[in-house]
Amino acid sequence: MTGMRILFLGLLCISAASHAETTYYKCVVDGRTLFQDSPCPANASTKEKLPGTSVSSIDSGGSTGLREKAALDRIQTERRRLEIDRLVSEKEVQIELLDRQSERRLNELQTRIEQAYKEPYGARTANALAQEMQAVAKQHGNQASALRADIESLKAERATLAP
Numbered sequence: 001m002t003g004m005r006i007l008f009l010g011l012l013c014i015s016a017a018s019h020a021e022t023t024y025y026k027c028v029v030d031g032r033t034l035f036q037d038s039p040c041p042a043n044a045s046t047k048e049k050l051p052g053t054s055v056s057s058i059d060s061g062g063s064t065g066l067r068e069k070a071a072l073d074r075i076q077t078e079r080r081r082l083e084i085d086r087l088v089s090e091k092e093v094q095i096e097l098l099d100r101q102s103e104r105r106l107n108e109l110q111t112r113i114e115q116a117y118k119e120p121y122g123a124r125t126a127n128a129l130a131q132e133m134q135a136v137a138k139q140h141g142n143q144a145s146a147l148r149a150d151i152e153s154l155k156a157e158r159a160t161l162a163p
Helices: 002-020 062-117 123-160
Strands: 023-029 032-036 046-051
Touching: 032 062, 062 123
Parallel strands: none
Antiparallel strands: 023 032, 023 046
């Protein structure tokens, strides 16, 4: 189940990344300037490729330009939403990996503690290993908390983006 989730999140990240790399085209068709994410039609009098264009870098004048700017604003907002979704997914995967690594390390330490108690004078070693377990658990908690805070911040930003 976890493997399928990681696979799904990975595919989601790839999909989001491909959308983030969109190239836009500026086309003039019948005297109207159009901005789109597909190549200009054959009947366009002007064809210009605008790779990685930001909305502020396009000069759009007049009422048609305002509509085009609004459309580009919507595209940029959607791109940011996709980027945020990708970042949240990545951080969720990082938390899962961190959980697994910490669990594995804690299990290893627990096994070593049990072995230490079987040895003569092993209590001192067991105490040191128990302290190491506490340090591992604390470090895991700090890292997981930071990732969760990042996720909440990203989700809050996404909620502020106009639909």
